[in-house]
Amino acid sequence: MTDSGRFEWVGRRWNHFWFEPGGASTLGGARIAFFLLVFLFYVGRPLAPWADVPAAFWMPTLLFRLLHIPLLPGWVLTAVDVSWKAALALSAIGLFTRYSTIVAAVLGFYVLGLPHNFGKVHHSDTLVVLLMFVFAASRGGDACSLDRLRRLASLDGKKLPVLLPLDPEYTWPRRVALCLLVLAFAGAALSKLRNSGLAWALSDNMRNTLLVHYYDHRPPTSLGLLVASSPTLTHLLAAGSLAMEMGVVLALFGPRLRAFFVTGLGFMQIGIWLMMGVLFLGYASVYPVLVPWAEVAAAVRRWLGARGRVVMLFDGSCGICTRTMRVLRAVDVLGRIEFLDVIGQWPVIAARYPRLDRLQCLADMHVLASDSSAATGFLAYRRLAWRVPLAWLIVPFLYVPPVPQFGRIIYRKVADDRMSHGCELPWAGTEPS
């Protein structure tokens, strides 16, 4: 084997790791989970109070010092803070994703970095900042985003495929996230070996570490005290932790090892919170990035089977109806909706639902449950909302008066006016040929 042949294999493996074609919805799901969790973790933490802290406490970190990043006045901090949180929310829902993720990353560096200039550098948010920059450089808004729905709903949307093809662009950001997590934990294992050697696991270190946190922290349980009372348990816990941290490198070599080590480390951090009262909130937002969301959705679809599936009948000759159908197909991640075109698939519909009237189906959108009961108009949309996770938050409101009453009026108006709003084949009440 020649030198170039040998190393070409390594290069191809390298490329395979980073650029194995991946699903847009997996990266989209990762984007939603990551930005939503970061938003929820930090929404209640205002930045402005740091402006009142005296200059004596200002001890800038290396990058703040090198880049001459100052402590801004209170009103500017408030503006930066609000803008950052708005950018996080927009990034989560995927609106103007390209720009909102960039704003979230740049402002996030300042918002999350500022408190570290006042004495102590906390490490739990480092991965959050770095990952925000990764998302800013990625194409995370291609799927599972309002941007995508806007594009599908636009007049040109019919040229777009509802399901995006697999692409290397949707893999590498999640691989970077994996590498960051691996570096964090493998680095922790390295530090332990460098600073303490095997004494970290073989001495009374774990017992003492657990006990110390009942003096200077407030763990939510007394589990740590229980474990600390048993030398066998503490040694096992220490050796297990060190093995998990060192072994996480294996997570780079395949999905099963990844699932084992990443899940194991997640549980380890939950254990640290229960036994030591130390919460790694920043890390909690990184784990969902590594979840294969498309596979999870497919597994849920398989598990649900035909339960709760509905059939949506739409007018395939109507631009608005077709665009609505395309948007619904994009958000139907659990595969709960079957779409049938009243114009193009009427024989199929008539065979399955012989009591349906074609003119009625063209006049109003119909959604049919498994028992063949039909909901039309606003009620059809309400039935669909139960099937689409994205709409679950608004489902309760769809039952609260006067929402149903207004919903019916708005639906009627849109349905009656649709001929003048994009229907390609005007239909005026006579049955199409």
Added chain:
Amino acid sequence: MIVRAGRLWVALGAVVAVLWLGVFLAVPGWIARDPERNMAALGLVGRRMTYPAFQHYWPRYHLVALALVLVVGGALLVLSTMRGQRFLNSLLGPLDDRIAFRMPGSGRSRVVTAVWLTILLPQLLAVVSGFEAWPFSPYGMYSAVQAPVVSVPRLAVMTDTGLVTVGDLDWLRPFDTSRLDVALNRLIRQGDQVALQQAAQFALGRYERARARAGGTWPQARGIGVYRDTWLLQPGASNRLTPDSTAVIFEAPIQ
């Protein structure tokens, strides 16, 4: 980053080795000339890193890093053999030949390379070197062996009836307990009395504001202080409410 030939790897390895050896040899000598000033320039002071500690840890950091490089390099060598490649193929599954044709375009490739160079590489360097430059961090996660003794700084308000430790320090937000502890310790180590007075006045101001909000049910402050409580660890943390000793670190009575 498609590797086309082994020579590129060898050249890259040689450059890294020379740079590394240079840093390993040069930095201690440079710091030895003026430890305080040069350690401060590298951002090493204020994190409990003293010059003797630096002398102790520097070679150990590099030995572990060297071991890491040897392991990774050895693995790469093994993988350059047919047998090694067959083993990894059996572990990971066959390579997808379509991938070579589905690489991102040149513009996007530059973006990905930029992400590696600006995010992954500095993080890797931080982890290997132990150098802190938030957000690039070598977080050790309790890497030092814990002695059976714990010593905790405590901020307390001096009142007519004695010292009062006020709960969760919510009144001192945006500071939390651990950040305030470290900040005060750093100020105390620096020995800057003016800065300490400023810090004390800030804490007192926050306390008075919280006292007013509580409707005056909190005791009137006569000053504020930082104390260090020390315990010898007991099974079940049974002695946690009564420190074995308390030392005054700093007290600032109201003038």
